[in-house]
Amino acid sequence: MDLDVYAAAHRSDWDRLNQLVRRRRRLTGAEVDELVELYQRVSTHLSVVRSSGQDPALASWLSGLVARARSVVTGAHEPAWRDVTRFFTRTFPAVLYRLRWWWIWAAAGSLALATTMAVWMVTNPETLAAMGTPEEVRAYVEHDFANYYVEHPGASFAAQVWTNNAWVAAQALIFGVFLCVPTVAVLAMNAANLGVSAGAMFAHGKGDIFLGLILPHGLLELTAVFVASGVGMKLGWTIIAPGPRPRARALGEEARPAIAVALGLVLVLFVSGLIEGFVTGWVHITWLRIGIGVLAEVLFLGYVYTLGRAAYRDGETGDIVRRPESAPVAG
Structure with missing residues (x-):
């Protein structure tokens, strides 16, 4: 698999998910639905990138993005x-x-x-x-x-x-x-x-x-x-x-x-x-x-x-x- 081509094809999804995560407190109902859908989709992308083993840096960045999106979707607790x-x-x-x-x-x-x-x-x-x-x-x-x-x-x-x-x-x-x-x-x-x-x-x-x-x-x-x-x-x-x-x-x-x-x-x-x-x-x-x-x-x-x-x-x-x-x- 050509990882560069794969990343270019899905970069728009990753950037959009990152944008929604940053705006977590100002999302509309439709944007919340979009965030959940993108979270699921990017989680799949992360699995593909990890399994290829070609770009550890990209896998690490996607892992952090998915983790932050998960905290928004599941309603993570505020700091103690x-x-x-x-x-x-x-x-x-x-x-x-x-x-x-x-x-x-x-x-x-x-x-x-x-x-x-x-x-x-x-x-x-x-x-x-x-x-x-x-x-x-x-x-x-x-x-x-x-x-x-x-x-x-x-x-x-x-x-x-x-x-x-x-x-x-x-x-x-x-x-x-x-x-x-x-x-x-x-x-x-x-x-x-x-x-x-x-x-x-x-x-x-x-x-x-x-x-x-x-x-x-x-x-x-x-x-x-x-x-x-x-x-x-x-x-x-x-x-x-x-x-x-x-x-x-x-x-x-x-x-x-x-x-x-x-x-x-x-x-x-x-x-x-x-x-x-x-x-x-x-x-x-x-x-x-x-x-x-x-x-x-x-x-x-x-x-x-x-x-x-x-x-x-x-x-x-x-x-x-x-x-x-x-x-x-x-x-």
Whole structure:
């Protein structure tokens, strides 16, 4: 076979396929049909050129062209970095925005319970006896509470609190499937612990130390727990009241975005863990410590209410979008 004659006879097909591949995002229906037909035809040409063994360079070029055409025809996935970017700029913030009232109410209820317990302990000193002996309580408020943030190296402490907080958030989110009850229990326990610590510190005149050490990391950390709890309660409520959707379908449509929230919160809790490990106990200027925590919280809320609101209004729900399993054709 004269390969030069064969290449000249089919060069127009190869050039046209190359042109269509380059314009993949602007093809009409008729051009998509043409691309599929040319892909099949050029695949045959590639087999002929390979079998002749006369021109390895031409065979290599045709192989690349066919591979690129195949990716267009079959709908190849975008690069992984684009998926990650889309997740953090659209999917994750859109779910947070869509379910915002669930975690806002979770935050309001938790903080109300914690505040009530703290006020009760301050106004009823005898309740401090439940924490331990007077010596144990005094050691806690004068030494143990503050020392907790500096008794371990920053890196290991950050990893420890990250793991612990991720576990609490995971419990609050996953256990919501059981009709909300376990999630409410996790929230209540977390709020009770916060309220008891605050009550003990304020009752002994150490309220400034308490706030100065809790606010830097606690704002973002507690927000992450509230988000997980809100999403968990939404899952549980979906089982109780699925609306017009079949219960299994409704649960699936809420569970898939919940997975996105769980993945996103890993990063949020990582940031709060870094603040707790390297800022809370080690930055000795109180206003700077608190300022870092407030900045982190403002950035997170701004992230939800800008990117999240925009993505949600564009129709993003956080659910999995299936790609078409066949190539589009005209008509």
